[in-house]
Amino acid sequence: MTAGAKTGPAGSAPPSPGAGGRHRFAGTGALLRLALRRDRLTTPLWVAVLGGSFSSVASSLTTLYPTAAERSELAVSMTGNSSLRALYGPVFDDSVGGLVAWRMVGFGAALAAVMSLLIVVRHTREEEETGRQEMLSCAVVGRSAPLTAALLAAVVANAALAVLIAAGLAGAGAGGPGAVALALAVAGTGVLFACTAAVAAQLTENTRLARGLTAAALGAAYVLKAAGDAATDDASSPLTWLSPVGWAENVRAYAAERWWVLLLLAAAALAQAALAYTLAARRDVGMSFLPSRPGPSSGRISSAAGLALRLQRGALIGWTLSFAAVGTVFGSLADGAADLIGDNAQTQEIFRRMGGDAAITDAFLAAMAGMLGMVAALYVVSSALRPHGEETTGRAEPVLAGGVTRTAWAGGHLAVAFGGSALVLAAGGLGLAVGHGQRPAETLCGTLVQLPAVWVLGGLTVLLYGAAPRLAAAAWAPAGISLALGWIGPALDLPRAVLNLSPFSHLPKLPGDAMSWPPVLLMSAGAAALTAAGLAALRRRDLLS
Numbered sequence: 368m369t370a371g372a373k374t375g376p377a378g379s380a381p382p383s384p385g386a387g388g389r390h391r392f393a394g395t396g397a398l399l400r401l402a403l404r405r406d407r408l409t410t411p412l413w414v415a416v417l418g419g420s421f422s423s424v425a426s427s428l429t430t431l432y433p434t435a436a437e438r439s440e441l442a443v444s445m446t447g448n449s450s451l452r453a454l455y456g457p458v459f460d461d462s463v464g465g466l467v468a469w470r471m472v473g474f475g476a477a478l479a480a481v482m483s484l485l486i487v488v489r490h491t492r493e494e495e496e497t498g499r500q501e502m503l504s505c506a507v508v509g510r511s512a513p514l515t516a517a518l519l520a521a522v523v524a525n526a527a528l529a530v531l532i533a534a535g536l537a538g539a540g541a542g543g544p545g546a547v548a549l550a551l552a553v554a555g556t557g558v559l560f561a562c563t564a565a566v567a568a569q570l571t572e573n574t575r576l577a578r579g580l581t582a583a584a585l586g587a588a589y590v591l592k593a594a595g596d597a598a599t600d601d602a603s604s605p606l607t608w609l610s611p612v613g614w615a616e617n618v619r620a621y622a623a624e625r626w627w628v629l630l631l632l633a634a635a636a637l638a639q640a641a642l643a644y645t646l647a648a649r650r651d652v653g654m655s656f657l658p659s660r661p662g663p664s665s666g667r668i669s670s671a672a673g674l675a676l677r678l679q680r681g682a683l684i685g686w687t688l689s690f691a692a693v694g695t696v697f698g699s700l701a702d703g704a705a706d707l708i709g710d711n712a713q714t715q716e717i718f719r720r721m722g723g724d725a726a727i728t729d730a731f732l733a734a735m736a737g738m739l740g741m742v743a744a745l746y747v748v749s750s751a752l753r754p755h756g757e758e759t760t761g762r763a764e765p766v767l768a769g770g771v772t773r774t775a776w777a778g779g780h781l782a783v784a785f786g787g788s789a790l791v792l793a794a795g796g797l798g799l800a801v802g803h804g805q806r807p808a809e810t811l812c813g814t815l816v817q818l819p820a821v822w823v824l825g826g827l828t829v830l831l832y833g834a835a836p837r838l839a840a841a842a843w844a845p846a847g848i849s850l851a852l853g854w855i856g857p858a859l860d861l862p863r864a865v866l867n868l869s870p871f872s873h874l875p876k877l878p879g880d881a882m883s884w885p886p887v888l889l890m891s892a893g894a895a896a897l898t899a900a901g902l903a904a905l906r907r908r909d910l911l912s
Contacts, residue, residue, distance in 0.1 A: 390509050391509040391510050391511040391512070392509045392511050392512050392515055393507050393508060393509035393512060394503075394506065394507055394508035394509060394512045395509070395511075395512040395515045395516050395519070397508075398490075398503070398508065398512055398513060398515075398516035399515075399516040399519050399520060401516075402486075402490045402516050402517065402520040403520060403523065405489075405490075406486065406489075406520065406524075409485075409840070410482070410486065410520075410524045413478075413482045413524065413528075414482075414524060414527045414528045414531060415531070417475060417478050417479065417482070417528060418527075418528050418531030418532050418535060419531070419535060420471065420475070420851070420855070421467060421471055421475065421532045421535050421536055421549075422532075422535030422536060422538060422539045424467050424470055424471055424855065425463055425464070425467045425535075425536055425539035425540070425541045426539050427861070428463050428466050428467060428470075429463050429539070429540065432463075432466070435461070438461040438462070438463070438466060439461045441458075441461070441466070442458040442460075442461035442465075442466070442469075445457070445458050445469065446458045446600050447600070449597045449598075449700060452596040452597055452600065453593045453594070453596055453597035453696070453697065453700055454593070454738075455469060455470060455473070456469060456472065456473055456592070456596050456602065456616050457469070457596060457599075457600050457601060457602055459601075459602075459619045459621070459622035460545075460619075460621045460622035462541070462545075462621055463539075463540065463541045464536060464541035464542075464543070464545045464546060464549075464620070464621040465545070465620075465621040465622055467536065467541060467549070467621075468545070468549050468619075468620040468621055468622075470855070471549075471553075471855075472549060472552060472553065472615050472616050472618075472620065473589070473592060473612055473615070473616060474854055474855070475532075475553040476552065476553050476556035476557070476611075476612050476615040476616075477556075477585060477589055477612060479525060479528060479553050479554060479556055479557030479560075480556055480557055480559070480560035480585050480612075481560075481582075481585070482521075482524060482525075482528075482557060483521045483524065483525060483557040483558065483560050483561035483564065484560055484561065484563070484564035484578060484581040484582065484585070485578070486517065486520050486521045486524060486561065487517045487518060487520075487521050487561045487564040487565050487568065488564050488567070488568055488574055488577045488578050488581070489517075489574075490513065490516060490517035490520060491513060491514055491517045491564075491565065491568040491577075492567075492568040492571065492573065492574050492577040493574045494513060495652055496572075496573050496574050496760060497759070497760055500513060500652055501652055504652060510647070510648065511644060511647065511648070514565060514568075514643060514644065514647050517565065518561060518562065518565060518640065521557070521558065521561035522558055522561070524557070525554040525555075525557040525558050525561070526554065528550075528553065528554050528557065529550040529551055529553065529554035530550070532546070532549065532550040532553060532554075533546045533547050533549075533550040536549070536550075541621075543621075544624055545620045545621030545622075545624065546620070548618050548619075548620040548621075548624040548626065548629075549618070549620035549621070551618070551629055552614075552615040552616075552618040552620060552628075552629065552632075553615060555615065555629055555632035555633065555636070556611055556612060556614070556615045556632060558632070558636050559611050559632050559635050559636040559639070560581060560584070560585055560611070561636075562635075562636045562637075562639035562640045562643060563581050563584055563585075563639055564577065564578075564581040565639065565640065565643035566639050566642055566643045566646065567580040567581045567584075568643070569643055569646035569647050569650065569655065569656060570646070570655060570656050570657045571655050571657055572654075572655040572657065574756070575682070575753075575756065576657075576681070579681070579682055579685065583685055583689075585612075586689055587610075588610040588611050588612045588613070589610070589612050590689075590692065590693060590696065591606045591607070591609050591610035591612075591613065592606070592607055592610040592612045592613040592616065593696065594606045594696055595607030595608070595609075595610065595613060596613075596616075597696075597700060602616050602617050602619075611632065611635060614628050614631050614632055615632070670775075670779065671766065671771050671775045671776045671778070671779035672775075672778070672779035672782055672783075673779070674766070674779060675753070675779035675780040675782065675783050676779070676783055678753065678757075678780075679750060679753060679780070679783045679787070682746075682749070682750070683750075683783065683787045683790065683791070686743075686746050686787070686791045687790055687791050687794045688794070690739060690742075690743070690791050690792070690794045690795035690798065691794040691795065691797065691798040692798065693739070693795065693798065694735075694739065694794070694795040694796065694797065694798020694799040694800075694801075694802065694814075695798040695799070695801055695802040696798075696802065697735045697798075697799060697802065698732070698735070698798060698799035698800065698801060698802020698803040698804075698810070699802035699803070700731070700802075701728050701731050701732050701735075701799075701802070701803045726879065729878045729879030730876075730879060732799060732803065732810055732813060732878055732879075733813055733876040733877055733878060733879055733880070734857075734876075735799060736795075736796065736799065736810070736813040736814040736816075736817060736877070737817060737853060737871055737874075737876070738853060738854070739792060739795040739796070739799075739814055739817065740792065740814070740817025740818075740820060740821055740871055740874075741817075741846075741849055741850045741853045741854075741869075741871055742850065743788050743791050743792050743795070743817065743821050744820070744821050744824045744825075744846040744849060744850070745843075745846055745850070746784075746787065746788055746791055747784050747785065747787075747788040747821050747822070747824060747825035747828070748824060748825065748828050748842050748843055748846045750780070750783055750784035750787055750788075750825075751780070751781060751784040751785075751825045751828040751829055751832070751842070752828060752832060752839055752840075752842065753780050753783075753784070754776070754777045754780045754781075754832065755832050755836060755839045757780075758836070758910055763776065763910065764910065767910075773902075773905055773906050774902055774905075774906060777829075777833075777902060777905055778902070781825075781829060781898065781902075784825055785822055785825055785898075788818065788821050788822070788825065789815070789818055792814050792815055792817060792818060792821070793811065793814070793815060795814055796810060796811040796812075796813070796814030796815060797811060799811075799813075799814060806878060809877065809878035810878060812877055812878070813876075813877035813878050816874055816875060816877055816882075816887065817871065817874060819870075819874065819886075819887050819888075819890035819891045819894060820849075820869075820870035820871045820873070820874055820890055822890070822891065822894035823870045823890050823893055823894045823897070824842075824845055824846050824849065824870065825894065825898070826893065826894040826895070826896070826897030826898040826901070827842060827845060827897055828842035828901075829897060829898045829901030829902065830897045830898075830900050830901035830904070831901070832901060832905070833900070833901035833902060833903070833904035833905035833908075834900075834901065834904035834908075836908075848868065848869070849868075849869040849870065849871055852865065852866055852868060852869045852872070853869060853871055853872075870890060873886045873890070874886055874887065874890075875887070
């Protein structure tokens with residue numbers, strides 16, 4: 368019998384035609400309200416920060432480039448440089464709105480996708496993994512209702528984001544059809560990856576893998592877009608068209624909008640949603656099409672650290688390979704940076720704000736090393752939060768009941784988090800060195816010097832988890848802010864006081880600049896202190912139930 372279907376009393380009339388379909392979605396409204404209530408803090412925060420950043424960028428660009436001639440010069444310098452196109456994409460129009468679209472469409476679409484995948488996985492696979500979905504299914508809840516509610520929650524979040532983007536740009540003087548097209552492109556990408564997450568939730572057996580698969584798809588899409596943008600100056604590369612993030616770019620907001628490209632986003636989203644519903648109808652609650660393999664029967668996992676490595680090795684391998692590939696792509700662009708920039712003072716200044724007061728090639732490599740460090744911070748936060756997931760799902764209790772101390776148990780996961788971040792960055796640095804083909808030791812050092820800032824954010828994550836586990840998810844905020852400041856700040860010439868909110872801004876920019884040990888040592892000590900404080904707090908509190 369379909370989950371949630373009701374049988375009437377003896378002698379009652381049989382259900383009318385179509386009742387089975389209605390029963391599949393019974394309880395969707397109630398589950399949607401529950402999802403929106405549970406996300407009443409996180410989703411509005413995502414929408415407000417991401418949506419507000421578009422109007423903020425518009426205001427900053429208006430201040431920095433008040434005349435049409437200045438904006439035209441910026442557009443020419445950005446579009447004529449393959450290295451900058453790989454980072455930000457080509458400029459299709461030199462109006463304020465066109466520059467906002469250039470600067471924000473890829474970044475905004477990627478963050479909308481991250482917001483959406485977190486929403487959908489939380490209300491599908493996480494509900495099943497924790498056992499809450501089984502209890503809910505005992506009530507009048509149709510088989511398709513949980514998936515529908517999760518997708519609707521993501522649609523609501525992206526619709527609110529689209530409204531805020533369009534309204535904010537209109538308020539900043541960059542409204543019109545271009546603002547609507549940009550808002551729909553960003554929100555459409557978010558909805559598309561919400562459907563990708565829905566498929567991943569059916570395929571995998573736990574929350575971590577569902578998020579990881581969707582994040583891997585998003586990362587691949589972004590790399591394809593970057594490689595395609597580096598190849599052409601009009602986003603017409605086949606690589607760009609293979610990427611959903613590239614589709615958002617090819618809507619070309621403020622530049623003779625291609626409204627039909629939005630249909631590609633809608634068609635891909637509908638196709639994935641149909642696949643998710645088909646898969647959901649063919650499995651039991653809690654099951655998946657890619658079940659986890661059983662562990663060895665004896666002898667191979669003999670410590671908490673070994674268990675942590677076994678649980679996290681898939682994510683670590685994926686991050687390492689991705690960083691190596693991305694580093695190689697960006698390293699190959701470094702040689703042409705100086706020739707392409709030429710004497711353009713604006714472009715040179717942007718690179719130097721990102722990579723230090725060195726030759727343009729060195730500044731470009733240092734900027735890429737910094738970007739790899741900021742993205743690696745997302746890995747360390749995710750990995751350091753793994754004990755929190757083990758605790759909330761009840762898997763930590765059997766381990767701790769077997770004589771393993773909390774410090775040893777959490778320390779195993781943290782060793783993977785902090786050591787893994789070093790491995791991930793080393794892979795990215797080697798990729799940069801291979802792609803560039805010169806001075807491999809200096810290029811690798813420029814990447815590894817980012818580790819203290821990465822570890823500071825990891826230590827803050829440990830402190831939040833140990834002292835206030837219900838607020839542990841807030842650890843994503845500092846990492847996200849650091850990434851946003853590093854990605855947007857240099858192009859907008861934000862004040863130094865604002866940029867200094869990111870720990871990465873205090874590190875030496877290598878290769879090129881002189882090595883400065885005090886900030887490296889101070890941040891390393893700070894990371895150790897934060898981690899120790901978090902472990903001490905973990906020892907003193909009760910486990911979550």
